[in-house]
Amino acid sequence: MRNSIRSTIIGLLFFAGIGIDAQPLLQAIGFGNFRENGTAVEAGLGYATTAHYDSLNFLPNNPAGWHDLRTVRFMVGGDIGIQMIPASEIYQSTGSKITSQFQRLSRLQVGIPLGQRIYASVGTEPITDMAGHFQSVIGTDSLAPNLAVENGGGVWGMFAGAGYRLNNKWSFGLKWQHLTGYYSQQTTQYYPEFLTSSKALLRGFIRGDVLEMGVQTRIANNILYGITASFVVNNPVYDGTMTSSGTSQNLKFTENLPDWPTRLAMGLEYKYSERVFYLVDLSQRFFNEDAFSDNNLFTIPDNWSVNSASTVNMGILIKHRDLVGSLLNKTDWRMGFYNKIFYASPSANTYIRETFLTCGFGFPLPQNHSRLDLALGVGKRGGLTDYPAENIVNIKLSIQTSEYWFTNAKRR
Numbered sequence: 553m554r555n556s557i558r559s560t561i562i563g564l565l566f567f568a569g570i571g572i573d574a575q576p577l578l579q580a581i582g583f584g585n586f587r588e589n590g591t592a593v594e595a596g597l598g599y600a601t602t603a604h605y606d607s608l609n610f611l612p613n614n615p616a617g618w619h620d621l622r623t624v625r626f627m628v629g630g631d632i633g634i635q636m637i638p639a640s641e642i643y644q645s646t647g648s649k650i651t652s653q654f655q656r657l658s659r660l661q662v663g664i665p666l667g668q669r670i671y672a673s674v675g676t677e678p679i680t681d682m683a684g685h686f687q688s689v690i691g692t693d694s695l696a697p698n699l700a701v702e703n704g705g706g707v708w709g710m711f712a713g714a715g716y717r718l719n720n721k722w723s724f725g726l727k728w729q730h731l732t733g734y735y736s737q738q739t740t741q742y743y744p745e746f747l748t749s750s751k752a753l754l755r756g757f758i759r760g761d762v763l764e765m766g767v768q769t770r771i772a773n774n775i776l777y778g779i780t781a782s783f784v785v786n787n788p789v790y791d792g793t794m795t796s797s798g799t800s801q802n803l804k805f806t807e808n809l810p811d812w813p814t815r816l817a818m819g820l821e822y823k824y825s826e827r828v829f830y831l832v833d834l835s836q837r838f839f840n841e842d843a844f845s846d847n848n849l850f851t852i853p854d855n856w857s858v859n860s861a862s863t864v865n866m867g868i869l870i871k872h873r874d875l876v877g878s879l880l881n882k883t884d885w886r887m888g889f890y891n892k893i894f895y896a897s898p899s900a901n902t903y904i905r906e907t908f909l910t911c912g913f914g915f916p917l918p919q920n921h922s923r924l925d926l927a928l929g930v931g932k933r934g935g936l937t938d939y940p941a942e943n944i945v946n947i948k949l950s951i952q953t954s955e956y957w958f959t960n961a962k963r964r
Contacts, residue, residue: 584682596912597867598888602819603778615725616766618715707733756792810843
């Protein structure tokens with residue numbers, strides 16, 4: 553009985569994260585800002601982990617890497633982000649001054665092995681951030697009305713899936729992701745001429761479904777290739793209520809979100825030596841060019857255009873020498889880089905880019921097969937004439953414990 557319980561519960565994985573990040577204007581338009589998600593392990597590698605498989609350190613985003621995990625795992629991680637936007641920078645297209653704010657995100661994941669080759673997982677992860685705040689003046693007169701818009705919320709993915717290792721060369725994964733989220737928008741309009749203001753509050757929930765498939769294959773003794781593809785099954789719908797100052801009535805508001813993008817990611821991992829690995833990822837989100845044209849709520853500023861958002865990720869992993877001896881010998885070292893293009897552009901052939909340099913390290917802790925991983929990222933977003941520069945510093949921390957449960961005690 554005890555062994556049967558152990559066989560079904562062994563390998564349990566708990567992953568939770570808390571993040572703090574600033575709220576630029578990009579999070580207040582369209583779908584919000586699609587984030588590069590991951591633990592300190594992934595961040596240190598520049599998020600180039602589509603082809604990476606490491607059963608000791610983390611559970612990758614690619615479901616094809618969910619296999620051969622047999623120990624009980626608990627991992628908790630978090631990140632702190634600082635976003636700096638010069639106060640003198642003005643958003644030129646709409647005259648909106650950007651105000652930096654902060655928000656918190658978390659991630660939770662549970663996995664259970666279903667035999668030696670299959671590993672199932674359920675959990676939730678953040679997809680986009682929609683929290684932002686900007687102000688503008690309607691007109692050029694000194695008594696022209698002032699408009700302030702504050703958004704809150706975001707889209708999460710509640711997922712369930714499994715990975716299967718066919719043999720030493722091929723592994724496959726499938727993940728069903730239920731998009732769920734909360735979105736609120738408060739609009740305040742102030743009339744200097746009359747010293748009055750009016751407010752409108754919209755709040756509600758987002759629902760949709762996405763299917764993701766993944767493959768990892770060894771194309772040579774020292775090269776591992778990975779690919780994931782995700783596409784919408786049920787396009788997200790927003791159901792909310794609207795209230796305005798001067799009335800207590802709640803008006804129902806329902807709107808289909810613009811066409812949710814299809815995402816394709818491909819990666820390579822090259823084993824240079826027993827300790828050194830090189831990783832590279834190429835990914836792209838494909839958007840409908842007219843996705844936001846007929847939408848009232850989830851829209852982009854006038855004169856902006858929609859483009860496919862591509863990301864290039866690169867990383868270097870230097871594994872530990874051994875797990876005995878000094879702490880330096882037990883430490884994994886990581887370096888990474890990524891460049892991401894935002895899916896909306898203020899003008900033709902002008903793209904808002906997010907560029908990051910990352911580094912990190914991880915080492916085992918002396919108690920209970922635990923390990924600590926840290927990553928530092930320094931980057932920049934924007935810096936165009938039509939969009940202000942945002943300087944970003946991000947620190948990630950992850951702590952993992954791995955243990956066997958329900959083992960028979962030895963008695964003398």
